[in-house]
Amino acid sequence: MLHLLTFGPWLVGQIFLSGFNVVTSALKKEAPFTPVVIRYPLRVTREWQIAALSACITMTPSTLSLGLREPREEGAPMVLLIQAAFGADPVGVFESIADMEARMAPHVRGINHGVPGQGEGNQIRPGDFEYPSTEIADTARDTVSRGKRDTP
Template structure:
């Protein structure tokens, strides 16, 4: 049943993000601030991971870069995601968590301690990095 709700929502997100990217391209300061985040997955099956990463990649301005195996037993897989508009990594995490919950509602109660997955409001810097030095960007 949730797929009947997820697919139309996902299509809407593709169009909304596409218009945002197109509009940003016409502005002198497009607002691009690419960030790479390390998102701890709550979905676990290969099928769920495939659809989640596909959903991210088909949404303009985001890209699934890779999947990291858990370091310790019981830890989640880590999904590397690049977001072109990543000036606020907390919002990127919240957006990813929202997409994951819409795709697989059963994950809502799983919390790996990052924003969007529970009560966390701050993000440890180990979960994100800016590939472009911000000092260089202001030059």
């Protein structure tokens, strides 16, 4: 219960820091946005904990909880899909989410599902993250541009 007294102010601080980072980055000539989607294996297991973590991630500017995936095999953890706008370093994204989860629910600190931030020396495995397809982005940009050209 005591961790809630420290987690709340920490989360508010993270929201302000992240918001400041988004604003300053958006004002730069070359914005450093590199969106990435990660598949984060959850250490929390109760529905209210998953909902709380997902809400905290979404409240933090530049991150968004996209959804949950059931475990692929028996005994494996639920996977939370998370989009991060500053994903040039996916290891850092995993580590920051693991830190948030451990601050919210300290009892999970000893659980390690093999991703960065959940233990020592963990590496990202193939399929743990992906960058949005540039083909999709190019198609969307061309469609919007074409629509603007075709209207009188």
